[in-house]
Amino acid sequence: MIALDGFGAERGSDVLADGARIAAADGIRLRVFGPAGEVGLDGEDGIELIATDDWISNEDDPVAAVRARPEASIVRAAADVATGRSEAMVSVGSTGATMAAATFGLRRLQGVQRPALAVQLPIPGRAVLFLDVGANTVVRSSHLVQFAYLGAAFSEAVLGVEEPRVGLLSVGEESGKGTEQVADAHGTLSGAAGLRFVGNVEGRDIPAGGADVVVTDGFTGNIALKLMEGTARLVVGAIRDAARANPIAAAGGLLMRPALGGVRRELDPDTTGGAILLGLRAVAVVGHGSSSAEGIANAVRLAARCVEVRAVERTAALLERGGATRGTLAGRATAGPSA
Amino acid sequence: MIALDGFGAERGSDVLADGARIAAADGIRLRVFGPAGEVGLDGEDGIELIATDDWISNEDDPVAAVRARPEASIVRAAADVATGRSEAMVSVGSTGATMAAATFGLRRLQGVQRPALAVQLPIPGRAVLFLDVGANTVVRSSHLVQFAYLGAAFSEAVLGVEEPRVGLLSVGEESGKGTEQVADAHGTLSGAAGLRFVGNVEGRDIPAGGADVVVTDGFTGNIALKLMEGTARLVVGAIRDAARANPIAAAGGLLMRPALGGVRRELDPDTTGGAILLGLRAVAVVGHGSSSAEGIANAVRLAARCVEVRAVERTAALLERGGATRGTLAGRATAGPSA
Numbered sequence: 001m002i003a004l005d006g007f008g009a010e011r012g013s014d015v016l017a018d019g020a021r022i023a024a025a026d027g028i029r030l031r032v033f034g035p036a037g038e039v040g041l042d043g044e045d046g047i048e049l050i051a052t053d054d055w056i057s058n059e060d061d062p063v064a065a066v067r068a069r070p071e072a073s074i075v076r077a078a079a080d081v082a083t084g085r086s087e088a089m090v091s092v093g094s095t096g097a098t099m100a101a102a103t104f105g106l107r108r109l110q111g112v113q114r115p116a117l118a119v120q121l122p123i124p125g126r127a128v129l130f131l132d133v134g135a136n137t138v139v140r141s142s143h144l145v146q147f148a149y150l151g152a153a154f155s156e157a158v159l160g161v162e163e164p165r166v167g168l169l170s171v172g173e174e175s176g177k178g179t180e181q182v183a184d185a186h187g188t189l190s191g192a193a194g195l196r197f198v199g200n201v202e203g204r205d206i207p208a209g210g211a212d213v214v215v216t217d218g219f220t221g222n223i224a225l226k227l228m229e230g231t232a233r234l235v236v237g238a239i240r241d242a243a244r245a246n247p248i249a250a251a252g253g254l255l256m257r258p259a260l261g262g263v264r265r266e267l268d269p270d271t272t273g274g275a276i277l278l279g280l281r282a283v284a285v286v287g288h289g290s291s292s293a294e295g296i297a298n299a300v301r302l303a304a305r306c307v308e309v310r311a312v313e314r315t316a317a318l319l320e321r322g323g324a325t326r327g328t329l330a331g332r333a334t335a336g337p338s339a
Numbered sequence: 340m341i342a343l344d345g346f347g348a349e350r351g352s353d354v355l356a357d358g359a360r361i362a363a364a365d366g367i368r369l370r371v372f373g374p375a376g377e378v379g380l381d382g383e384d385g386i387e388l389i390a391t392d393d394w395i396s397n398e399d400d401p402v403a404a405v406r407a408r409p410e411a412s413i414v415r416a417a418a419d420v421a422t423g424r425s426e427a428m429v430s431v432g433s434t435g436a437t438m439a440a441a442t443f444g445l446r447r448l449q450g451v452q453r454p455a456l457a458v459q460l461p462i463p464g465r466a467v468l469f470l471d472v473g474a475n476t477v478v479r480s481s482h483l484v485q486f487a488y489l490g491a492a493f494s495e496a497v498l499g500v501e502e503p504r505v506g507l508l509s510v511g512e513e514s515g516k517g518t519e520q521v522a523d524a525h526g527t528l529s530g531a532a533g534l535r536f537v538g539n540v541e542g543r544d545i546p547a548g549g550a551d552v553v554v555t556d557g558f559t560g561n562i563a564l565k566l567m568e569g570t571a572r573l574v575v576g577a578i579r580d581a582a583r584a585n586p587i588a589a590a591g592g593l594l595m596r597p598a599l600g601g602v603r604r605e606l607d608p609d610t611t612g613g614a615i616l617l618g619l620r621a622v623a624v625v626g627h628g629s630s631s632a633e634g635i636a637n638a639v640r641l642a643a644r645c646v647e648v649r650a651v652e653r654t655a656a657l658l659e660r661g662g663a664t665r666g667t668l669a670g671r672a673t674a675g676p677s678a
Contacts, residue, residue, distance in 0.1 A: 207566070
């Protein structure tokens with residue numbers, strides 16, 4: 001059972017309802033927290049609509065709003081997971097509100113200090129997981145170490161990558177390169193149990209597939225993710241413009257159109273379903289606000305897949321193997337310098 | 340007169356010599372610090388070869404090597420500028436060694452605390468300057484403020500952008516978003532004299548041209564620059580693969596080839612000449628080690644253009660207008676918290 005926030009879809013509640021229907025047609029059972037009647041989902045197969053009028057928008061302060069408004073759709077969705085009625089939560093609304101509602105409403109896995117926001121990057125033919133993309137603007141080295149475990153567990157359990165190669169994002173391959181936090185994390189990860197650490201990776205290594213899991217702080221990660229999306233759009237746009245430059249190029253563009261459409265789909269962030277908040281006792285997925293119905297369905301599918309493959313339990317097991325619950329990682333974190 | 344490091348070209352000294360010849364053919368006078376005879380440049384028009392056998396490679400520790408080896412080509416090139424024989428220095432060798440040689444050998448502009456490494460991004464149809472891309476892994480807010488002035492001056496003087504829009508790279512548009520350093524810099528820049536500050540810009544705004552000058556720390560900037568290059572390569576590669584997917588697409592690819600070649604050239608980092616170290620009393624340019632002869636010539640042309648338009652003097656004047664030399668920016672920096 002997936003708890004879906006019925007608000008926040010930029011293309012309107014009809015698109016959200018269509019996304020829910022597409023997911024339900026796959027056999028996924030949904031509880032949707034949205035306005036009564038508006039999304040027109042009452043009584044549809046596999047979908048239960050829980051009428052809710054309040055919702056938290058991008059204009060609200062996420063933390064304050066989540067604390068003050070227990071009837072807001074995202075807060076009710078989180079409560080639904082907390083009480084065990086639903087197994088995962090999904091929203092295409094405010095990322096901040098979803099993170100806040102999940103962090104307050106669900107409990108953290110034992111030993112986890114900070115949940116991290118992860119995304120599968122839209123790289124054709126590869127499953128590259130990138131985290132943190134915005135949950136933690138400033139991190140300690142121990143947080144980066146935990147992100148490595150969280151990401152590796154997710155990559156293996158959900159994306160099906162065997163023994164995923166974990167890289168630490170920095171400005172050079174050598175172990176001392178980067179900030180103090182990165183250099184410290186590199187040291188810890190180099191000897192970390194139960195993890196295939198491949199060292200530092202640079203910006204150019206991400207699209208080249210130099211690692212299956214790329215770990216960084218939420219400031220760098222958020223900028224990098226948006227830059228990657230923007231650059232892909234720039235290049236596709238420049239090529240489209242070039243295809244209009246003259247009649248010969250235009251004829252070529254026409255012949256290439258089906259093949260180019262495939263590339264565009266592969267590079268579309270909607271296809272990977274959105275960002276996942278890792279490190280809690282249930283999964284929370286944040287889809288793009290601008291998602292199509294198919295994009296919204298993909299966000300729900302991602303959450304359902306996390307439940308199906310027991311992603312949370314497997315993450316807990318890997319953290320245990322890495323020593324997080326025996327105090328090794330947590331101890332380092334507590335003893336570490338303030339960032 | 341431009342001092343060119345005669346070592347460090349990954350494609351060999353012949354390519355470096357050809358690059359020097361192309362630049363000299365434009366009327367640029369060069370002093371090349373390279374191995375006697377090897378680059379075959381002795382006595383060519385506009386080129387003077389100063390025989391040097393020692394050079395600092397990417398394997399050397401840049402700071403230690405620059406300090407210990409006064410005969411190394413890049414150190415001699417910097418000395419040539421310091422003594423006034425040459426007006427700017429260019430290398431396609433180690434970025435670290437070039438930065439170290441320039442920083443030690445040339446003096447900083449009054450009020451400048453840290454030189455920054457800037458690049459013009461290869462965005463078709465736009466002149467976007469991005470800094471710092473690697474000189475300062477950790478920054479104070481006052482450094483970011485100075486980078487804004489350094490970048491604006493360069494954008495106006497060398498890239499010809501009138502009243503360039505300066506943006507601060509962060510994870511959201513609101514003034515409080517990002518790290519403490521970014522939030523503080525935002526506050527200072529919001530009221531900064533002689534600068535057209537447009538606020539925070541996000542990762543996706545860089546390729547979209549949301550600002551003419553984008554300011555960040557050297558860790559984020561280095562990762563972002565390499566990620567952008569890698570992503571452009573990924574997308575162009577995916578489209579090339581798509582053009583081979585079937586005979587019809589292949590025919591289309593053939594017709595589009597000339598137009599696509601133009602796009603590839605526009606996206607090629609070599610076309611913009613390389614990175615420029617800003618904030619010193621002379622300009623140092625670091626081209627790509629893998630540059631073609633044309634790429635090396637572009638690095639030399641960039642340095643020559645900086646000299647021609649008096650980029651350093653204009654930068655000093657803008658810093659003066661912004662209060663840097665009256666102690667405003669410098670004072671903040673000294674009083675600020677340690678990063």
